[in-house]
Amino acid sequence: MKLIDGIAVAKKVHEETRTRIAALSCRGLRPGLAVVLVGDRPASRVYVRKKAEQCAKLGFHSLRLELPDTITQQELVAHIAVLNADPKIHGILIQSPTPPHINEIEVAHAIDPRKDVDGLHPVNVAKLALEDPSGLVPCTPLGCRRLLLEYQVPISGAHAVILGRSRIVGKPLSLLLMSKGAGGDATVTVVHSRTRNLEKITCQADILISAIGRPHFLSGRHVCEGAVVIDVGINRVECPGTQSGYHLVGDANFKQVAPKCSLITPSPGGVGPMTIAMLLSNTVKACCQIHGLHL
Ligand code: NAP
Numbered sequence: 083m084k085l086i087d088g089i090a091v092a093k094k095v096h097e098e099t100r101t102r103i104a105a106l107s108c109r110g111l112r113p114g115l116a117v118v119l120v121g122d123r124p125a126s127r128v129y130v131r132k133k134a135e136q137c138a139k140l141g142f143h144s145l146r147l148e149l150p151d152t153i154t155q156q157e158l159v160a161h162i163a164v165l166n167a168d169p170k171i172h173g174i175l176i177q178s179p180t181p182p183h184i185n186e187i188e189v190a191h192a193i194d195p196r197k198d199v200d201g202l203h204p205v206n207v208a209k210l211a212l213e214d215p216s217g218l219v220p221c222t223p224l225g226c227r228r229l230l231l232e233y234q235v236p237i238s239g240a241h242a243v244i245l246g247r248s249r250i251v252g253k254p255l256s257l258l259l260m261s262k263g264a265g266g267d268a269t270v271t272v273v274h275s276r277t278r279n280l281e282k283i284t285c286q287a288d289i290l291i292s293a294i295g296r297p298h299f300l301s302g303r304h305v306c307e308g309a310v311v312i313d314v315g316i317n318r319v320e321c322p323g324t325q326s327g328y329h330l331v332g333d334a335n336f337k338q339v340a341p342k343c344s345l346i347t348p349s350p351g352g353v354g355p356m357t358i359a360m361l362l363s364n365t366v367k368a369c370c371q372i373h374g375l376h377l
Contacts (some may be wrong), residue, residue, distance in 0.1 A: 083340050084233075086312070086347045088225075091232045092355035095363055096140060102366045103141055105377045113369035114143035115173040115199070115362070116165045120158065120180045121151030125318070130177055136358050142365065143170050151181040158184060159192045166194040172372055173199035173365035178250065196372050199364040201254065210254055213261050216371060218364050223255035225356025226291055226312050227265050233345055235289065235310050238267035243287035245300070245333070247274045251293040251314055259289075280304075292333040302338035311339055311346040314353045 106113060115137055119130050130146060137144035147161060158180075165174050174197045176189055190198070195205035201220040209217025230237055242259045246252035252272055259268040268289065273280050275294075284290055284304040292300050293314035305311060315333030332349025340346050347353055370377050 083343050084345050086229050086233055086345050086352060088229060088347055088352040088355045091229055092225075092359040094232070095228065095356070095359035096136070099359070099362050099366055100140055102370075102377050106366070106369060106375070107141075109373075109375070111369060111373060112141070112143050112170075113173070113365050114145065114168075114171045115175065115365045116145040116147060116168075116171045118147045118149065118158075118161065118165075118174070118176045120149045120153060120176070120184060123179070126177045126179075133175075133358055133361065136362060140362060142362065145171065153184075155184055155188065158189060162189070162192045166192075166197060171197065172369035173197055173361070175200050175361065197368055199361055199368055200250070201364070202249065207249075207254075210257050210261075218368060219258065220250050220254045221360035221364060222251050222293075222314060222353060222357045223258050224360040224364070225353055226255055226314065227258050228360065229312060229347065229353070229356060230289065230310070231265055233310075235345065237265060237289070240268050240288040241271065241286055242268040242289040242291065243271045243273060243284050244291045244293065245273050245280075245284070246293035246295075246314075247272050248293065255291060255293070294333055296333055297331045298333070298335040300334040300339055302335070302342060305339050305342045307342050308344045309342065311343045312353060313347050313349040316349060316354055 117130050117133055134144050134146055165171050174193050180186055190202035193203055195203040198206050198218050201218045206217045210219055244252050244256055256270045256272050260270045271283055273283055281304055285306045287309055289310045291312040295315055297317040297319050313332035313334045317331050318328040319331055321329040330350050
């Protein structure tokens with residue numbers, strides 16, 4: 083078994099981003115990312131802070147908009163309209179989850195699709211389905227595919243089983259891996275909470291990707307010998323006695339699953355850093371496309 087080092091691959095992606103930022107800078111351009119936080123969830127605050135720190139390291143213009151959880155849908159959409167019109171901003175991300183009274187689908191509709199670096203606007207969803215490379219693709223699926231490519235995992239013809247069908251991970255990842263050409267051409271099965279005989283299906287996977295948000299759900303029984311496992315799950319489990327009172331674990335029971343795999347991501351330290359790396363890469367792509375550049 084070999085570990086997939088998400089931190090190392092993310093660094094490589096950041097270096098590529100740095101090079102593209104330098105090329106933009108020569109043209110007097112600086113990519114800008116706006117991250118909108120609604121409410122005060124501690125976990126979301128940590129994610130937003132990490133994104134801002136990475137933006138600063140790479141020289142992005144970054145804007146953090148913190149809004150109270152009492153904000154109305156209409157007011158939030160009005161803030162998004164201001165960001166849509168801001169020429170310094172090329173990427174807009176609304177940190178999920180938002181409070182329950184906010185309709186995330188409507189919010190995604192409100193973002194200018196050219197600045198939709200989370201890839202959730204219907205135009206970008208359609209472009210992914212149509213394999214139009216100008217679309218902005220959700221960052222976590224992009225990160226998962228990049229990890230497979232970096233570790234030279236054969237994707238073409240492989241059976242990829244994805245656990246979870248969310249619009250941010252499972253669904254777009256299924257489209258990416260089944261798309262034609264490099265990094266695609268897999269035979270994809272998506273399983274979810276209503277799937278019967280789940281173990282029987284996951285055991286057929288050459289590539290098994292779990293994004294269900296259930297700590298230690300994936301056991302040795304779910305995995306065949308030699309499979310590649312990408313664990314997207316990041317779950318808080320209570321851990322009395324630690325400073326924070328919790329620790330983070332993936333969807334996989336690592337001790338059981340890892341010995342059976344050829345390759346596996348740890349969680350944390352696997353997909354998480356890739357998500358931020360692909361977000362910043364998407365922001366540079368958005369900046370280039372808005373300015374009609376091919377870098
Ligand atoms: P989500 O929207 O809650 O979706 C979870 C999916 O898992 C749903 O499709 C659900 O099925 C399915 N599911 C839940 N329990 C199941 C079970 N027992 N058996 C089979 N399927 C089951 O979650 P998400 O936003 O995609 O996130 C999933 C996990 O990934 C979370 O731990 C999240 O923190 C993590 N995540 C990590 C990153 C990163 O950067 N590493 C990014 C995004 C998410 P139904 O559709 O039938 O309900």
